[in-house]
């Protein structure tokens with residue numbers, strides 16, 4: 188065993204782990220991405236497929252990934268290769284770890300830009316832009332739309348906000364002030380949840396809740412395409428932070444005796460609830476104001492400010508809300524950078540501080556691709572992806588629809604078929620019946636479903 192990278196520190200208890208993993212899971216994926224991809228993919232049937240993917244694929248893959256990290260007690264690529272070696276299999280299984288780190292890195296490159304939007308919106312809310320836009324109800328939606336349009340088309344603005352995010356993430360990670368952050372998050376996450384529920388109730392009262400509810404929960408398969416199924420599958424991995432290295436990193440710090448099964452289920456439930464509530468907060472406004480559910484990545488930023496504008500104390504509530512979006516994104520961004528930094532420490536022997544800085548500079552440079560995509564530079568267009576599709580869309584597609592499902596496939600196949608049964612059993616530590624069920628999901632259900640969706644959606648093989 189490679190003792191150099193052996194991880195010896197542990198979470199102090201299972202709650203510290205649940206909090207960190209939930210902090211990584213709940214982020215822009217729930218608040219920003221889920222609502223708009225649901226809109227683009229027709230609503231109810233998409234939601235159903237997404238929930239099934241979380242339940243039958245996401246949760247078992249999370250358990251498998253955490254188990255690899257916990258057994259290997261090392262950074263992702265090493266952990267996977269050590270567990271493979273211990274099971275008498277090729278150390279090339281380290282690919283599960285390296286691919287995850289790559290996926291996480293690419294995700295972070297656009298994640299920081301969107302997190303930057305949220306920073307901008309803290310200022311917009313704080314300076315009364317939303318209530319100003321709402322002064323004339325007839326043009327409210329257009330005024331809010333223009334605010335968003337001006338932000339994303341301005342390279343200098345995007346650069347400033349993205350840089351703020353990247354610099355803060357590097358600072359927190361390299362200085363190890365994470366403990367302070369974790370304490371803050373302990374209070375902020377429940378606060379965010381309460382605020383989100385409050386906003387949902389307000390939206391329900393002033394907006395068209397019936398239409399929103401019907402859109403999200405009336406299942407009409409004629410509105411779902413096979414691409415939509417792939418998006419739902421990919422998003423199940425994205426939102427739970429799977430196949431991007433981090434769950435192996437976190438698993439490596441897991442103390443003995445913590446139930447991987449129970450904690451995975453709890454994390455998945457919390458994550459799913461936040462996504463559904465975000466949808467129920469946004470869509471009543473979307474329908475009441477004639478916005479398009481398929482508006483795309485701007486949806487959150489174009490819908491909720493309309494509600495804040497007309498709400499009593501809306502500027503304050505709006506400011507609070509976007510502060511929380513920033514925090515939710517920030518905890519995820521730190522986890523994403525952590526897995527890249529851990530990789531640099533492991534493979535290149537950098538110190539933690541240097542690794543964070545190098546990874547941060549890399550992310551900042553890569554984020555320029557997304558920034559210029561948003562501002563409409565011609566060279567960012569990817570015609571083979573479709574009309575008007577940009578490098579930003581390409582990065583999103585490559586990560587969520589290809590790398591994450593592929594990583595999930597490899598993880599489930601590895602733990603289901605290659606990792607020694609006794610090792611898996613020891614790490615899962617569940618009853619015989621539960622073990623059999625989880626193994627059926629990892630051996631058959633997850634791989635077959637992923638391969639089936641792949642073949643049909645991207646015409647692979």
Ligand code: TRP
Pocket residue numbers: 211212213214215216217291294424425426427428429431433519520522523
């Ligand atoms: N789950 C995060 C979100 O929903 C995004 C994410 C994907 C992530 N992979 C990750 C976060 C790895 C941290 C680590 O916003």
